[in-house]
Amino acid sequence: xxxTKARFAGSAASVEQTPKLxxxxxxxxxxxxxxxxxxxxxxxxxxxxxxTSSKPGxxxxxxxFLINDAWYIVDLxxxxxxxxxxxxxxxxxxxxxxxxxxxxxxxxxxxLLDSRLPLQKIDLEFIxxxxxxxxxxxxxxxxxxxxxxxxxxSMVERNKKELLEYWEELPPVFTTSSQTKMGREAIIDYIYExxxxxx
Numbered sequence: 001x002x003x004t005k006a007r008f009a010g011s012a013a014s015v016e017q018t019p020k021l022x023x024x025x026x027x028x029x030x031x032x033x034x035x036x037x038x039x040x041x042x043x044x045x046x047x048x049x050x051x052t053s054s055k056p057g058x059x060x061x062x063x064x065f066l067i068n069d070a071w072y073i074v075d076l077x078x079x080x081x082x083x084x085x086x087x088x089x090x091x092x093x094x095x096x097x098x099x100x101x102x103x104x105x106x107x108x109x110x111x112l113l114d115s116r117l118p119l120q121k122i123d124l125e126f127i128x129x130x131x132x133x134x135x136x137x138x139x140x141x142x143x144x145x146x147x148x149x150x151x152x153x154s155m156v157e158r159n160k161k162e163l164l165e166y167w168e169e170l171p172p173v174f175t176t177s178s179q180t181k182m183g184r185e186a187i188i189d190y191i192y193e194x195x196x197x198x199x
Contacts, residue, residue: 001188001189003043003044003045003067003188004068005067005068006045006065006066006073008049008065008066009021009066010064011063011064013062014062014095014098015062015098015099015102018062018064018103022104023072024105024107024194024195024198025064025074025106026071026073026074026108026194027073027074027100027103027108027110028040028073028074028075028076028140029076029078029079029096029109029111029112030078030079030112030113030123030140031078031079031114031120032079034078034112034113034114035112035114035142035178036050036076036078036142037050037051037075038142038178039112039140039176039178041178042176043184043187043188044065044067044073049065050063050075060092061077062074062095063075070195071191074106076095076096076099077092077095077096079092079093100130100135101133106135106136107136107194108136108191109130109135109136109137109138110138110139110174110187111123111127111137111138111139111140112141113139113140113159114143115142115146115147115152115175116143116146118155118162119158119159119162119163124162124163124166127139127163128166131166131167136171137171138171138173138174138190139170139172139173139174140173140174140183140187141156141173141175141176142176143177143178144176144177144182144183145177145179145182152175156173156175160173174186174187174190
């Protein structure tokens with residue numbers, strides 16, 4: 001299976017404002033500037049679908065994209081962008097928490113981590129929080145083309161090892177590149193495996 005059709009389906013500041021057509025949702029989240037919108041565009045083969053920016057914190061709402069008229073990709077605001085005001089950060093945190101906790105259509109949350117960096121404290125806290133809430137999630141390492149193969153594998157394994165200090169086992173882990181389309185097929189196949197189970 002593949003993504004052959006993708007269109008913007010609306011922005012919302014709360015779960016109550018999300019599209020009335022209720023379909024399975026696969027949401028993407030990560031620290032600001034982790035490459036979230038670029039990854040969504042890569043998965044959908046549409047460079048202009050999700051708005052990308054070199055300035056962190058561009059996504060401030062819950063953005064739904066209808067895929068193949070059958071399910072949604074959800075682009076969530078990035079967390080942890082310190083240059084925003086305290087009020088703005090609290091508002092973004094509230095939007096994220098409300099969606100994750102209340103969305104009845106969320107099937108999988110993909111948590112994006114920058115493959116070039118050691119595991120960040122804010123990422124670890126966010127991931128551990130998902131475990132406490134029982135939210136189904138997977139991990140996606142982004143920007144995999146920015147390191148050589150050995151350095152990439154070493155950093156990914158280092159971060160997985162650190163996570164295993166808190167988890168008995170890890171959820172599915174993907175390594176991606178929006179530039180080379182690394183990981184695209186694996187993520188889409190995984191989504192379709194989940195869709196088979198929820199129909």
